[in-house]
Amino acid sequence: MSNDVVVALDVGGTGMKCALVGRGGEVVHAERHPTLAQRGPEAVTANILDIAAGLADRARADGLDPVAAGLVVPGVIDEGNGIAVWSSNVGFRDVPLRELTQKRLGLPTALGHDVRAGGLAEARLGAGRGQRHVLFIAIGTGIAAAHVVDGKALGGAHGAAGEVGHIVVRPGGPACKCGGHGCLESIASASAVGRRYVEISGEAGVTAYDVATRAAAGEELANQIWTETVEAFADGLLTAQALYDAGIIVLGGGLAEAGEALLAPLRLALAQRVTFHRLPSIVRAKLGDTAGCLGAALLALDHLEETR
Numbered sequence: 001m002s003n004d005v006v007v008a009l010d011v012g013g014t015g016m017k018c019a020l021v022g023r024g025g026e027v028v029h030a031e032r033h034p035t036l037a038q039r040g041p042e043a044v045t046a047n048i049l050d051i052a053a054g055l056a057d058r059a060r061a062d063g064l065d066p067v068a069a070g071l072v073v074p075g076v077i078d079e080g081n082g083i084a085v086w087s088s089n090v091g092f093r094d095v096p097l098r099e100l101t102q103k104r105l106g107l108p109t110a111l112g113h114d115v116r117a118g119g120l121a122e123a124r125l126g127a128g129r130g131q132r133h134v135l136f137i138a139i140g141t142g143i144a145a146a147h148v149v150d151g152k153a154l155g156g157a158h159g160a161a162g163e164v165g166h167i168v169v170r171p172g173g174p175a176c177k178c179g180g181h182g183c184l185e186s187i188a189s190a191s192a193v194g195r196r197y198v199e200i201s202g203e204a205g206v207t208a209y210d211v212a213t214r215a216a217a218g219e220e221l222a223n224q225i226w227t228e229t230v231e232a233f234a235d236g237l238l239t240a241q242a243l244y245d246a247g248i249i250v251l252g253g254g255l256a257e258a259g260e261a262l263l264a265p266l267r268l269a270l271a272q273r274v275t276f277h278r279l280p281s282i283v284r285a286k287l288g289d290t291a292g293c294l295g296a297a298l299l300a301l302d303h304l305e306e307t308r
Ligand SMILES: [Zn+2]
Pocket: 165, 166, 176, 177, 178, 179, 180, 181, 183, 185
């Protein structure tokens, strides 16, 4: 039995999920902290380093041996050079997070992208286990994907792969925060679904999850919006499938909480659209909001393997 653990941090816009994870992917210890993004990127960076160092100290105090660290953050990440290039919700601009963490902890460190890390964990430890071609799609405030092939998440030439949320499914449609119009994300993200219902009904505080529940209960407006959501999603998935030819599509993030209320009509709508494409199976993610942190641990372990 090895005492080796890796320090894993998933840094989000509001909170950080942190853990000590063993070589088999087992979580030995977990903690959560606020990101405190409003204090600015330098404070966030200092906070990350303190928490990571604290976890390594805790591991040693518990008789464990911290051997590496994995850090995942949102935005555009230069994984090769370990730099958080750009992130709107945390405020990072070219922060050399890998080097800073490596120096502070004295441990080899990997830096990755939150959604790609989540997809990596789902592909290797969760709903995509045993599949070679996995497309993980996180549907929350935005929509982003991770294409995982043979247990590796592909980041693209510029660390910006997997932006399926910006596939244009309704040309000339609603404005998207990327500057475009009619992107999948502007129609089918959890925030877009809730916002559309609120705009039409005038009722405040309705979430995408509420819309799904009300649609299932037969409410007309909810039904109409949910149907539009599923159809936009199926259009986006058709393009994604043409590009990736996934064996399995794993849906995670807030909207996936709707479960079969989303999956069942989505499978049907995609099946109606395919021509030459082979249909992937479409399933719900298994690891919940710990996927990113587990993915950070996997990146750390992979990094150790590669540098051995
Ligand atoms: Zn967009």
